[in-house]
Amino acid sequence: MPDELDRAADLDLAPRTRNPWGQGERLRTEILTAAARLISELGSEQALTVRGIARAAGIAPASIYQHFADKTALVRGLLAYDYELLLAAMLAADESVPAADVVGRVRAQMRAYCRFGIDNPGHYRLMLSSRVGRSELGERPQDPLVRLVVEAFERCAAAGCALRQPARRAAITVFVGAHGRVALWHADADETTAEQIVEFVDDLVSLVLADQAC
Amino acid sequence: MPDELDRAADLDLAPRTRNPWGQGERLRTEILTAAARLISELGSEQALTVRGIARAAGIAPASIYQHFADKTALVRGLLAYDYELLLAAMLAADESVPAADVVGRVRAQMRAYCRFGIDNPGHYRLMLSSRVGRSELGERPQDPLVRLVVEAFERCAAAGCALRQPARRAAITVFVGAHGRVALWHADADETTAEQIVEFVDDLVSLVLADQAC
DNA sequence: TGTACATCAGTGAACGCGCGTTCACTGATGTAC
DNA sequence: TGTACATCAGTGAACGCGCGTTCACTGATGTAC
Numbered sequence: 001m002p003d004e005l006d007r008a009a010d011l012d013l014a015p016r017t018r019n020p021w022g023q024g025e026r027l028r029t030e031i032l033t034a035a036a037r038l039i040s041e042l043g044s045e046q047a048l049t050v051r052g053i054a055r056a057a058g059i060a061p062a063s064i065y066q067h068f069a070d071k072t073a074l075v076r077g078l079l080a081y082d083y084e085l086l087l088a089a090m091l092a093a094d095e096s097v098p099a100a101d102v103v104g105r106v107r108a109q110m111r112a113y114c115r116f117g118i119d120n121p122g123h124y125r126l127m128l129s130s131r132v133g134r135s136e137l138g139e140r141p142q143d144p145l146v147r148l149v150v151e152a153f154e155r156c157a158a159a160g161c162a163l164r165q166p167a168r169r170a171a172i173t174v175f176v177g178a179h180g181r182v183a184l185w186h187a188d189a190d191e192t193t194a195e196q197i198v199e200f201v202d203d204l205v206s207l208v209l210a211d212q213a214c
Numbered sequence: 215m216p217d218e219l220d221r222a223a224d225l226d227l228a229p230r231t232r233n234p235w236g237q238g239e240r241l242r243t244e245i246l247t248a249a250a251r252l253i254s255e256l257g258s259e260q261a262l263t264v265r266g267i268a269r270a271a272g273i274a275p276a277s278i279y280q281h282f283a284d285k286t287a288l289v290r291g292l293l294a295y296d297y298e299l300l301l302a303a304m305l306a307a308d309e310s311v312p313a314a315d316v317v318g319r320v321r322a323q324m325r326a327y328c329r330f331g332i333d334n335p336g337h338y339r340l341m342l343s344s345r346v347g348r349s350e351l352g353e354r355p356q357d358p359l360v361r362l363v364v365e366a367f368e369r370c371a372a373a374g375c376a377l378r379q380p381a382r383r384a385a386i387t388v389f390v391g392a393h394g395r396v397a398l399w400h401a402d403a404d405e406t407t408a409e410q411i412v413e414f415v416d417d418l419v420s421l422v423l424a425d426q427a428c
Numbered sequence: 429t430g431t432a433c434a435t436c437a438g439t440g441a442a443c444g445c446g447c448g449t450t451c452a453c454t455g456a457t458g459t460a461c
Numbered sequence: 462t463g464t465a466c467a468t469c470a471g472t473g474a475a476c477g478c479g480c481g482t483t484c485a486c487t488g489a490t491g492t493a494c
Contacts (some may be wrong), residue, residue, distance in 0.1 A: 060439045180394025274472045
């Protein structure tokens with residue numbers, strides 16, 4: 001007798017057809033997608049179990065080990081995937097604003113950041129609270145995000161907007177504030193709405209700008 | 215054969231003497247103290263297990279259930295204890311500054327807040343990331359903290375310091391920013407020192423004050 | 429063309445582990461008569 | 462004063478569970494000759 005029912009097939013009756021010959025790598029993506037779905041639904045890192053992911057992907061737990069050395073590797077894969085998505089969202093937001101509107105571009109970036117955190121609590125928590133991400137050497141996964149915001153503030157300064165803090169410092173202030181706001185919202189430490197959070201971050205940007213900047 | 219060695223006595227050879235007749239309530243505190251020690255050392259909520267706490271307290275796991283209905287009740291007890299400590303620290307900081315130095319008092323409060331978060335990462339994470347704390351009705355455990363800071367800012371306004379945001383809003387800005395800073399530090403998302411964190415929060419307070427306030 | 433074999437995608441069953449919780453108990457200390 | 466009993470603090474042993482991981486395997490698809 002097996003020690004447990006692990007297959008999603010036993011639940012949803014859709015017994016997955018295996019990938020064609022030579023396409024085994026596809027399962028790697030399927031696993032990451034399933035993990036992403038799981039953490040979206042359950043919302044916390046401890047909901048991420050190898051067996052749970054296997055269940056969600058409709059495969060046997062053992063199958064995961066053909067694509068990831070262990071659970072840590074799997075979580076790291078998910079993290080990388082998530083950071084790519086967030087960076088892309090912030091970039092897209094930046095580009096959706098007329099290039100000349102330097103302040104608008106900062107706001108757009110940070111709004112995209114907040115939206116991501118609000119719409120994907122599980123992912124966000126995994127990215128910013130997990131200790132799995134610490135890689136020791138090289139840049140941290142959130143560095144590109146910060147760099148983007150720093151550049152946006154540098155454009156502001158270059159365009160003649162007076163800042164009350166140097167560009168890099170301003171970026172970190174806003175970034176840290178946005179994180180604090182989203183994190184507290186996750187802890188449901190308050191009953192703020194998504195719009196209020198965006199508003200908060202807008203105010204933060206205003207704070208960093210001198211009173212009659214631009 | 216027992217399924218496990220659960221007693222700390224098996225580890226430290228100091229086989230706890232039971233509390234005297236009528237003093238059974240003492241164990242409740244011993245359990246909370248042990249839990250606090252554990253989360254300080256291990257640093258994360260998932261290090262908080264009933265068996266682990268029993269081990270740290272030198273008692274049998276079953277003994278915990280004479281004082282707490284279940285694990286959730288235990289964690290809630292620990293949370294209440296922690297919030298008391300933090301509030302006391304912020305109050306003490308406030309009172310250590312001459313009453314007339316209204317801005318200094320704000321800074322002192324927020325510095326105490328950061329110090330707590332830096333010195334007690336496990337506790338801090340438990341308090342602000344755990345979803346155990348959600349009590350639905352009544353005020354949230356962090357409300358007294360926020361109230362303290364709001365009052366401090368109101369004193370600033372009353373003393374004639376120009377604020378760039380209303381007192382309540384200013385308090386939330388600073389509070390959220392401080393949380394963001396400490397939380398990111400915990401995620402070791404950067405290599406900041408404790409002093410830099412305090413500095414960051416000082417700057418945040420300055421940002422909220424008008425340029426030539428007071 | 430058929431056939432033996434290699435390669436691939438994926439699995440079933442088991443392992444040992446630590447967890448939260450329950451329940452009947454033990455032995456020391458107090459109380460009633 | 463002695464003794465039977467109640468009350469207390471705390472325990473030992475077991476329960477069922479889901480976890481991460483391993484290992485020998487299965488069956489389908491390709492390749493060599």
